Every structure is written in C-alpha cells, then in structure tokens.
Amino acid sequence: MTEASTLCEPNMPFRLSCSLLAVLILGALAPAAEVFVEAESFADHGGWKLDTQFVQQMGSPYLIAHGLGKPVDDASVTVTIPENGQYRVWVRTIDWVARWNAKPSPGKFKLIVNGKPLDVTFGTEGADWSWHDGGILSLEAGEAEIRLHDETGFDGRCDSVYLTTALDAKPPADPEMLLPWRRQQLGLSDKLPIRGAYDLVVVGGGYAGMGSAISAARMGCRVAFVQDRPVLGGNGSSEVRVWAMGNIRRGKYPRIGEMIEEFADKATKSPGTYEEFGDELKEQIVRAEPNIDLMLNHHAMSVRMDGSKIASITAIDTRTGSDVEITGDFFVDCTGHGWVGHWASADLDMTDAGRMGMSNMWAWDEAESSTTFPDTPWALDLKMEDFPYPRDHHGQWFWESGFDKDAIGGAEAIRDWNLRAVFGAFNAMKNRDGADQHKTAELTWVAYIGGPRESRRLLGDVVLTEEDIVTKRDFPDGCVPSTWSIDLHYPKKEYADKFPDNPFISVAVHDRRVDRSYGYPVPYRCFYSRNVDNLFMAGRNISVTHQALGTTRVMKTCGMMGEVVGKAASICTLNQCSPRDVYEEHLDELLELLELPGKARRSTPSADIIIPDDAMQKAGPNGPPPGYNPATMEGVVVDDSDAKLTGAWTEGSGLKGFVGYGYRYASPNSDATATFTIRPKQSGKVELRFYTHPHENRSSKTPVTVRQGDVARSYTIDQRAALDAGWIVVEQLSVNEGQDVVVELSTDSADGFVHVDAVSLVEVK
Known part of the structure; x- marks a missing residue:
C-alpha cells in the first residue's frame, strides 16, 4: 500500500502521523548499515511457493514451504553487504498454528548465510506475523548468499529478512509504520510510475x-x-x-x-x-x-x-x-x-453470519510400495470417523470452513484451519486407525490457495x-x-457438533426451482x-x-x-x-x-465489427446440443425433437454419440410411431441415413416405411448390430427439390426397444 492510498482511506491524519513517525525513526537509524530483502524477490524460490492471498491483511506477499510433509528445496538470493561489521538478523515470520495454541510448530525453517545456518529456528514464535530475532552475525563487505532452508514441508512462512548493524534496533511491527518503512528500504519513490x-x-x-x-x-x-x-x-x-x-x-x-x-x-x-x-x-x-x-x-x-x-x-x-x-x-x-x-x-x-466458506481441496494416490507420513500433533486431532472418507482419492468441495469467521481479515486463519483439517485427516489415514488400509497412500496435492465462495x-x-x-x-x-440451483452451503451437522468453533465439512442445500436448461x-x-x-x-x-x-x-x-x-x-x-x-x-x-458471436471484433469502439470465419455456430435457447449439432452435419438433418411422435416414448441421453439433445426409445409392440418429414434442398440422388445406437436390448427388425408422394417402400433395420459410421443407410433414392420424404418407424413386430435419434438426406457424389 502506498501513501497515495491514504486519499481514500479513513483515519488519514493518524496514517500520516504514523508515516511521519516512521520517517523520524528511520532518520535515527540512518547511520546503520542495513540489508533488507523481501522473500518474494529471492532470485530462486526453490520449492517455496509465492502466496499473495493475504497482501491486504499484512501488506506483502510471502514465501510458503508447501511440501505436503516433505521439506522443499531452498530458496536463495545474493545480497550486497555494505560494510564489515556485526549484524543483527531479523526474519518476519509466524508460527501458523500458535493462534490455536497447537504444538509443536509445524513450519520450521533455518536461515543460512554464506553456507552457515543460524542457530535460531524460525517459524516457532508468534500467533501473529512478527519479527523473529535471529541473533548476531559477523559479516564482511561484499556479496553474501542467503538461503531459506525448510525443515518440515509443513507450510513454514517467510515474509522478509532484515540485517542491521544497529544491534539494539528492531524493525517496526505496527502495520501502519511497517508500510512506509518497507518502501524506504526498497528505495521506492512516492511518485509512482x-x-x-x-x-x-x-x-x-x-x-x-x-x-x-x-x-x-x-x-x-x-x-x-x-x-x-x-x-x-x-x-x-x-x-x-x-x-x-x-x-x-x-x-x-x-x-x-x-x-x-x-x-x-x-x-x-x-x-x-x-x-x-x-x-x-x-x-x-x-x-x-x-x-x-x-x-x-x-x-x-x-x-x-x-x-x-x-x-x-x-x-x-x-x-x-x-x-x-x-x-x-x-x-x-x-x-x-x-x-x-x-x-x-x-x-x-x-x-453477518451463515456465509458460505472457503475450500482447500486435496488429493492422494497409491504408491508402488509402502509410504510414510510424519505425525502431525499440531493438526486437527482426527480419527477416520471424524471426517468423510475421501472418495476417488480426493477431498472434494465440502472440505470447507470459515462460515461465521471473518472472511476478509481472517482469511489466512480460515485457510490454515483447512490445512490443519487436511493434514489431520491424512495423518489418521496413515498413522492412526486407517494405517492398515492405507499403507501405500501418498499425499499428492493440497490447495494452499483457498477457494472462497462468499x-x-x-x-x-x-x-x-x-x-x-x-x-x-x-x-x-x-x-x-x-x-445452477440456488446452492447454499452450511456446516454439516455431525461435524458442527464435533468442531463447533469452526466445522470443516459442509453440506449443500439446493433449491432446484431454477431452470437448468x-x-x-x-x-x-x-x-x-x-x-x-x-x-x-x-x-x-x-x-x-x-x-x-x-x-x-x-x-x-x-x-x-x-x-x-x-x-x-x-x-x-x-x-x-x-x-x-x-x-x-x-x-x-x-x-x-449480445447477439454477436463471441469471436466478433472491432479495432476500436467506433470501428466496423468483423465476424471471423471460425465464429461458433449459434446455440439455441436451451444451449448447444450435447451431441452432434444438426446445423453443422452433412446433408439435410431432422432430429427426433422435430419428429411427430405417437404412443409412449422415453427420452434418453446415456449412450453418447447421439444427435442434438438426446434420443427416444419405445417398447416393442407398444403402438408407438415416429414420423420424420425431410424436405430436400435440391433435386438429385441422395442417401437416406438413419442415426441409431447399437445395443443388445434394441430391436433387430425395426420396421421402417419411406414415402415419396403416393409411393411407399418398407424396410427392416437391425438396431443391435455394430455401426462404423454411427448411422444405417436405409436406401439411395432420387428426390425433387421441395418434395417431402417421409420416414416412419414403428414398434409393430419389433423384437426389442425401438430407438430413434435422427434421419438425414445426403447427396450421393
């Protein structure tokens, strides 16, 4: 955040006074030699991830060691030490489970300077983001390498590193003072580009x-x-x-x-x-x-x-x-x-309350041999009965929490609670009552970026x-x-009873009065x-x-x-x-x-609109057909939705490869008929195709009648036989432009279900 933002923020006099105080403090520290580096600007992030979700709350992104229980590769940067001397090291970090008084700290990491680890272990202090004192180092002027060395793979966090020869000084902790201090350290001008x-x-x-x-x-x-x-x-x-x-x-x-x-x-x-x-x-x-x-x-x-x-x-x-x-x-x-x-x-x-929460989904797989997973005493204390079994090797959308928590200021805590739930669940699978069943289970992915809903x-x-x-x-x-239905999420009762402060499993309640088509x-x-x-x-x-x-x-x-x-x-x-x-x-x-194709374009808002050749075919009011689009198929196509139906027909869409939105089927000898009327666009010789899906319960002798004027021809088609092309050629015939061809299917004498999808006339070349 910059000082320009104070123009539209409340409490401007307070903010300006804080900025002035920070400047005075900086002036007092000016003689000291110092090095400041934001973790996100490390030249090599190694296995650490850049987390930008909570910049509004803490003023900066940070690096997170999201290794799913396996330490990640070091992040590193080369800095310039301005002069020889004794430097106190400060690292801005957090013990991310301390807000729940959970122990031990899972996100431990070391700071390595010029190949030597500091004695202090970071990520072990503070329920809030704060400066962790790393002790005093003797450094020579010139280049120095700083590395973040993760020890656990369980989401250790580093925001920034500060070295100063002012051994009794401490960087500002108050966010109002920290922001201008950061800007000064980074050499950022108040005049923004x-x-x-x-x-x-x-x-x-x-x-x-x-x-x-x-x-x-x-x-x-x-x-x-x-x-x-x-x-x-x-x-x-x-x-x-x-x-x-x-x-x-x-x-x-x-x-x-x-x-x-x-x-x-x-x-x-x-x-x-x-x-x-x-x-x-x-x-x-x-x-x-x-x-x-x-x-x-x-x-x-x-x-x-x-x-x-x-x-x-x-x-x-x-x-x-x-x-x-x-x-x-x-x-x-x-x-x-x-x-x-x-x-x-x-x-x-x-x-105010009862909002939908944030999800952090996860997935696991089976290794070729037995695997191990570290014990997680700092995670939620779970047994297999405490959470829904993760079906299909993944924890789905309903791993969700934060319903009555602060969705803005408390977003990081909501995400972290979700992580504690996931790691606690997998710990139960690997190290507790699920151990015998999950010997080869291996955690492969956990979302550290949350998926908020409201x-x-x-x-x-x-x-x-x-x-x-x-x-x-x-x-x-x-x-x-x-x-989508009116789909609202609430804590699932059995988990709300077990974890009343912040249930981590939700249930969706649907009002299905929304027209889904x-x-x-x-x-x-x-x-x-x-x-x-x-x-x-x-x-x-x-x-x-x-x-x-x-x-x-x-x-x-x-x-x-x-x-x-x-x-x-x-x-x-x-x-x-x-x-x-x-x-x-x-x-x-x-x-x-809104009537234009999505690919329509113009160079400026006043220029002519151009519709490219690859514009999509316009869909209908119920959307694009999930099957083959009759408008883009070869020949003149009539779908079952345009056929005249008598008797009892059932709609279906389970067998893929259909034309349009689905197909119909009727029982044998049920007096049901389907009549398709096709109007040729030009005279000539055409092929009459009947689209169907082969299946063992279909009729092998479905009666078909083709009429042109007063002439009628009868055929029997096999709807069980496998098809290479997706259709049966009923016959080749000569047609006249504008003269209808009528195709009627009947269930009379059929020995299985009669299936109708579409018919077409395709020019014989």
Whole structure:
C-alpha cells in the first residue's frame, strides 16, 4: 500500500502521523548499515511457493514451504553487504498454528548465510506475523548468499529478512509504520510510475475477469488486466481446481458464453488434474488480444478517487514490491471480495453470519510400495470417523470452513484451519486407525490457495433476490443465464457438533426451482455500482442477496457476466456515458452486441465489427446440443425433437454419440410411431441415413416405411448390430427439390426397444 492510498482511506491524519513517525525513526537509524530483502524477490524460490492471498491483511506477499510433509528445496538470493561489521538478523515470520495454541510448530525453517545456518529456528514464535530475532552475525563487505532452508514441508512462512548493524534496533511491527518503512528500504519513490490511460481496467483474473477483459478488448477497448497470481482462472485454475460449473450459450442471448467456451476447463471431477485446467491456454487466449495489457503478479492495493469516480488503482508487483498507478476511464471489480468497490466506498453488503466458506481441496494416490507420513500433533486431532472418507482419492468441495469467521481479515486463519483439517485427516489415514488400509497412500496435492465462495457484495441499481429468480421476474435487461440451483452451503451437522468453533465439512442445500436448461436471465443492472459512477462488477461480488448468490456464483456464469460488462464498457467508451446510462439510454445497443458471436471484433469502439470465419455456430435457447449439432452435419438433418411422435416414448441421453439433445426409445409392440418429414434442398440422388445406437436390448427388425408422394417402400433395420459410421443407410433414392420424404418407424413386430435419434438426406457424389 502506498501513501497515495491514504486519499481514500479513513483515519488519514493518524496514517500520516504514523508515516511521519516512521520517517523520524528511520532518520535515527540512518547511520546503520542495513540489508533488507523481501522473500518474494529471492532470485530462486526453490520449492517455496509465492502466496499473495493475504497482501491486504499484512501488506506483502510471502514465501510458503508447501511440501505436503516433505521439506522443499531452498530458496536463495545474493545480497550486497555494505560494510564489515556485526549484524543483527531479523526474519518476519509466524508460527501458523500458535493462534490455536497447537504444538509443536509445524513450519520450521533455518536461515543460512554464506553456507552457515543460524542457530535460531524460525517459524516457532508468534500467533501473529512478527519479527523473529535471529541473533548476531559477523559479516564482511561484499556479496553474501542467503538461503531459506525448510525443515518440515509443513507450510513454514517467510515474509522478509532484515540485517542491521544497529544491534539494539528492531524493525517496526505496527502495520501502519511497517508500510512506509518497507518502501524506504526498497528505495521506492512516492511518485509512482503511471500506466494508462485505459478504457477499462479489469481487476481480478478469474473467469469473470477473463470474460470482461476479452469481451471489452474484442469490442475495441484498451484494457489493463490486473491479476495477483502468475496464472489466470481464479478458482478455475490449477492452483485451486474447482471445475467450472454453470451452463452457457443459452437463454435469451445464447451467444453469451461463447468466449467462456474458448478457455473453460474440461475437468471431469473437482479437484481435477493440473493439465485439465489449462492455465497455458487461458493465458494464450488473453495474450492473443492486442488490446489487452496483461499484468500478472500485480496485486491491486488501493484506489484514487475523483469525486464519485475512480481515477486510478495502485498495484504492487508481487515479485519485487514495486508499485504502479494504473489509470482508466472505467473499472470492473472481479476480485470476488469486492476490494475495488470497498476502497471506492461503494455501497455494499456482507451477510453477518451463515456465509458460505472457503475450500482447500486435496488429493492422494497409491504408491508402488509402502509410504510414510510424519505425525502431525499440531493438526486437527482426527480419527477416520471424524471426517468423510475421501472418495476417488480426493477431498472434494465440502472440505470447507470459515462460515461465521471473518472472511476478509481472517482469511489466512480460515485457510490454515483447512490445512490443519487436511493434514489431520491424512495423518489418521496413515498413522492412526486407517494405517492398515492405507499403507501405500501418498499425499499428492493440497490447495494452499483457498477457494472462497462468499464475502462482500457490491450493490447496483437492482439487488437480485431469491424470489426474483424462482418467480422468474422478467427484467427488461435480463441477459446472463443462471442455471445452477440456488446452492447454499452450511456446516454439516455431525461435524458442527464435533468442531463447533469452526466445522470443516459442509453440506449443500439446493433449491432446484431454477431452470437448468434456459436459465434465469440475471439483469445487467446487477453489474454496476449504484453510487460509484464508473465501476462495473462481475463475479461473485455482484448485486445479489445471500440467497441469490447461491445460483449466480459459479464460474461459467460469472464469466458470462464479464462478457456483458466488456460489451457495456465499449458502449460507455464510445458514448462517453456511465454504466447506468447504458441501461437508461443505450440498452438496445447493448442487446444488439449480445447477439454477436463471441469471436466478433472491432479495432476500436467506433470501428466496423468483423465476424471471423471460425465464429461458433449459434446455440439455441436451451444451449448447444450435447451431441452432434444438426446445423453443422452433412446433408439435410431432422432430429427426433422435430419428429411427430405417437404412443409412449422415453427420452434418453446415456449412450453418447447421439444427435442434438438426446434420443427416444419405445417398447416393442407398444403402438408407438415416429414420423420424420425431410424436405430436400435440391433435386438429385441422395442417401437416406438413419442415426441409431447399437445395443443388445434394441430391436433387430425395426420396421421402417419411406414415402415419396403416393409411393411407399418398407424396410427392416437391425438396431443391435455394430455401426462404423454411427448411422444405417436405409436406401439411395432420387428426390425433387421441395418434395417431402417421409420416414416412419414403428414398434409393430419389433423384437426389442425401438430407438430413434435422427434421419438425414445426403447427396450421393
């Protein structure tokens, strides 16, 4: 955080007095020789991970030794010692289980200077982040190597290292004093470098941020895209591994979601594998947009206001500590926690208690031989009966806690409680009553980046409610289809009884009155602030109630919000108007843009729109067909959904490879019929194809009648036999343009289920 942020923070006189006091202290220490290095700026992180989740709470990222019980490789950096002398060593760190009085400290590590470990073991003091005295070293002027040496693999943490010849001095502990002290140590100027101005500044790189940035860029806006992690995707990245849910490309505007289709993960379970989440693909798609200035590893810290508008945000480079001011005309808060809106004093809400929590999922596998796992007396004291058995070798979404905890200020503690639960569970599997069953079990992945569900919600001109959704209230600006049930999470009773202070297992309670095919159209007015004139929002911090958040919060739905926001931002840029003006004066223009293919683009907001050849086929109101799309298949295709059916037919979709949305089947001799009418587009010789799925319970002698005018021909087809192409050629015939060919299937005399999917006429070449 920089001094510029005080312009929009409370208690400014106090903050300035703290800054002045820090400067006076620094002046008193000025004669001392000193070396200061942020752990995140170590040249080689080794096996330590960069954790940026809690910068707002502690002012800096840090390195964490997340080794799953195996010590990680050293992190190292070479520093310059300014002069010969005696140096006191300080390390800013924490005993991360001390807040629960748990022992012994799991995150132990050593500091090695020029190959010699200090006598002190770090990570063993303090329930809060503080400076741990490492003793006095005799150092010579010149280069020195500093290494962080992990001893446990259990999440030891280092924020920074400070060496000083002022042996009685101690770095400031108070965050208000620590921030300006850090800036002075890093040699950062109070005059920040400026990037911009941009048409739109997108803060947050999850699905909502990606949708916003790509959409705005393709509509001609100059976009700054700010993300605090090295990868994109947020909860849908390989770091968190929540598979993307929410149906896309459907409802009033089925083009919405085509951009999300380009990069959405293909995970088959949650958590999935690293490869399934496609971090590289996400970044590749964003970097392919010339209008996007992607700023990975940049953490937004504050805003500067100009009246009721945001003028800029300040972001720090999480690798170096340097900061930058990013200016723009419009901003979109995709942070999930509503940070930008909070700094800008936007109207907001947060449910007091009973919020959904944070998950840290995990996975394990089987080794070829027996494995060991360290005892974890500092973790939650669990037996096998104390937690749900991790099915399919993974701990799923319901490993969730923090329901009534501080979702903002206490986020690190919530994450750490989740880690204690995971490590306690695996300890029970390996070293307690699960030991005989799990001799070869090996912990392979635990998310140290949390997956939060609920915190601040920024308020717009419409605050969407549960009643709006279940009664299908029709807003004129309804656009983003929300298809997930109203899915709210609560502590599961048996675990709430065992761990009343902070249950770590949840249960989902679903209100299934949401239309999962067409979806409920969420109004555009939920996507901009009602009192900050140039602030959009997309993602789980939009303008909804706690209950309505249960359906809007899933990632593909959040991504579609971003698509709408990006297009609205282009209208604001073109017309120099506010987000509210888009609804009040330019709604028709926005709705027209929502009809465009996702790959449509223009170079500037005033340029002509170009639709490329690889634009997606427009889906229908119930979404793209899960099977083969009749619109893109060869020939003239009629799906079973367009057939005339009599009798009792059952819909199915279990056998993959079908056409459209599914297929139908009927019992033998049930008097059921299916009639397909096909109108040829041109005269000539064609092949009549019947699409079916071979199965042992199908009829081997299904009667088929083909009619052209007064001429009728009868055939019998075998629906049990294996098919190479996915269809049966019934016959070749000559057709005339506009003269219908009628195909009728019957269950009469069938010796198994009659299955109908689609028929087609394909030109014989």
